[in-house]
Amino acid sequence: MSGKKQPSPESVGARIRGLRLAANLTQDEFASKLGVSRSAIAQWETDRAGQIRDNMERIAKVLNTSLGYLVSGEAGSLQGDELALLRLYRASTPEDRRLLVLNARRLARS
Numbered sequence: 001m002s003g004k005k006q007p008s009p010e011s012v013g014a015r016i017r018g019l020r021l022a023a024n025l026t027q028d029e030f031a032s033k034l035g036v037s038r039s040a041i042a043q044w045e046t047d048r049a050g051q052i053r054d055n056m057e058r059i060a061k062v063l064n065t066s067l068g069y070l071v072s073g074e075a076g077s078l079q080g081d082e083l084a085l086l087r088l089y090r091a092s093t094p095e096d097r098r099l100l101v102l103n104a105r106r107l108a109r110s
Helices: 013-021 028-035 037-044 052-062 067-072 081-090 094-109
Strands: none
Touching: 013 037, 013 067, 013 094, 028 037, 028 052, 037 052, 052 067, 081 094
């Protein structure tokens, strides 16, 4: 196990990373959209804060999500299958999350 702190599945950093990956953005692309450094993104995603609080609204906008979801993980108005998919995603390992996103993208193109 490495000495680096890994975000918990329910952390703000984990939610940002999951949404960024779901949007098919690299850390560099995401940083460019927000006007911050790639290093800042890496720090946010591993819950090493930095200037995240001042950027939360912009992060939510770029990731097409609510501020409430980023802060607390609340699904808000999601219902039915959407909520079920979100719960499955949250319960999955990082590798399984990657596979879920890849399969969802493939199915959306069908």
